Amino acid sequence: MEWAVSLDKINFSYGDKEVIKDLSCQLALSNIYTLLGENGAGKTTLIKLLLGRLSPLSGQISILGHKPGSQAVKGCVGAMLQVGALPSNIRVIEYIHLFQSYYDSPMSWQGALQFAELEKQKTTFFGQLSGGEKQRLLLSLALIGQPKLVFLDEPTLAMDVHMRQRLWQKVVQLKERGTTVILTTHNLQEVESVTDQVLVLRDGEIVAQGTPSQLKSHLQRSELRFFCDTSEVKIKSLLPNFMVHKEGQKIYIATDDAPKVISLLRQHSVAMHDLSVTPLSLTQAFIDITRGKLP
Incomplete structure (x- = not known):
């Protein structure tokens, strides 16, 4: 060939x-x-x-x-x-x-x-x-x-x-x-x-x-997206092992266990509006791979 x-x-x-x-x-x-x-x-x-x-x-x-x-x-x-x-x-x-x-x-x-x-x-x-x-x-x-x-x-x-x-x-x-x-x-x-x-x-x-x-699919990760008034610093303190970033009032969290993250945030009274769980983007997959987060 x-x-x-x-x-x-x-x-x-x-x-x-x-x-x-x-x-x-x-x-x-x-x-x-x-x-x-x-x-x-x-x-x-x-x-x-x-x-x-x-x-x-x-x-x-x-x-x-x-x-x-x-x-x-x-x-x-x-x-x-x-x-x-x-x-x-x-x-x-x-x-x-x-x-x-x-x-x-x-x-x-x-x-x-x-x-x-x-x-x-x-x-x-x-x-x-x-x-x-x-x-x-x-x-x-x-x-x-x-x-x-x-x-x-x-x-x-x-x-x-x-x-x-x-x-x-x-x-x-x-x-x-x-x-x-x-x-x-x-x-x-x-x-x-x-x-x-x-x-x-x-x-x-x-x-x-x-x-x-x-x-x-190899990384088996998804991204949580929602609006909230809670500060990025506060959410990061609740989720120290997760990648969290905030743009305006919208929070993005990369995770391989979305239900667990949602439950944890609710336990700490984080009000999440317009919550969605989306498949991992190629950009996030690239970041994970280059940081050595392979399965």
Whole structure:
């Protein structure tokens, strides 16, 4: 079976600091993968290894059956650049023509403009685009070679709600065309509905992998939500072993035993209004996993 990505016992260090530790996994074709991890978990280093910008100290990496960064792979892989990586004094259409020249069978310049929804800005300098427009151009440039595998780093950064929704629709369309997508994001609520698999990285190791539903179900936790006048400090004192936070008058409590928490609060005369118990969010699952709260 051909994998989009295959990692076998990868290790990488910066000097004496281990960043990637004996990491192994296989990612199938035509799927959307979300790579999660706190700052310093190893996400950026892992992506650089997959792109061939770094070489592992030990282990084997295969990208679409080839060595990362090899000539056989370059025309099949796209990566979304950071905004600061492009000079500001080049026009949109000039960037599109430049990136077209890197590939044998690129997307048409008309198609690239349409995908980025920048037809009216084609002669605008990059530096004069809004933050969202820059992100859309960078995404289009990453896809202009019609890659089989694409890396998207925080693709919705600086986009408004409408454009974020449009972008996720485009990402799903890429998958439907057979493209494998590996992305990073801090907006877990948005990505939960589009990603096929989530990989959670902690201290250079994959500590959890699965669908959003699988990750949430493994933890068997839910979230209590209710309005009350009792202070957050008071509730935390009653529930010292639970994660409690308050936004305005609304209290949120993550728990694996909702009836017990509700009973305890009622025993201490905490008046709860509009009480609801909801499944654990992907965001809360991520927090629990990165804090080592695995089953």
